[in-house]
Amino acid sequence: MKSGKSLSGLRLNTLLLLNSGARHGYELIKDLRIISGRKVSPGQVYPLLKQLQNGRLVQITSRGERDKKVYALTKTGRRVVTESISKLGGLLDFFLQSKITACAHCNCEVYRGGYKVSVGPKTLYFCCKDCAEAYRIMK
Numbered sequence: 718m719k720s721g722k723s724l725s726g727l728r729l730n731t732l733l734l735l736n737s738g739a740r741h742g743y744e745l746i747k748d749l750r751i752i753s754g755r756k757v758s759p760g761q762v763y764p765l766l767k768q769l770q771n772g773r774l775v776q777i778t779s780r781g782e783r784d785k786k787v788y789a790l791t792k793t794g795r796r797v798v799t800e801s802i803s804k805l806g807g808l809l810d811f812f813l814q815s816k817i818t819a820c821a822h823c824n825c826e827v828y829r830g831g832y833k834v835s836v837g838p839k840t841l842y843f844c845c846k847d848c849a850e851a852y853r854i855m856k
């Protein structure tokens with residue numbers, strides 16, 4: 718980001734949650750606890766929301782019952798989130814692709830726990846022992 722602050726942790730989670738729908742502050746805190754699996758305090762969230770408002774990523778859309786503020790992404794906020802998601806997606810694809818090997822027999826993608834067989838100088842990867850055996854029989 719141009720601000721030099723990385724979209725990570727609490728900040729990213731907050732933007733992702735608001736991207737899925739506007740929320741009251743207390744709902745946001747509750748959901749942040751759920752998705753992060755950590756203790757998230759109002760003392761962390763409200764200053765962050767203020768900072769995001771100042772950065773024009775978040776706005777207060779309405780005041781609901783008992784004067785509770787509802788936080789929502791601005792148009793800029795939505796764009797930032799969309800860009801971050803596509804960057805994260807690209808990164809995730811990269812890491813997944815580097816871990817994928819195709820089974821030499823059935824050609825299915827093997828993410829983990831593949832079956833490795835050395836055939837002469839080559840190492841072949843299979844999704845399972847049965848595929849390795851079937852491949853051996855076919856040759």
Ligand SMILES: [Zn+2]
Pocket residue numbers: 820821822823824825843844845848
């Ligand atoms: Zn296979």
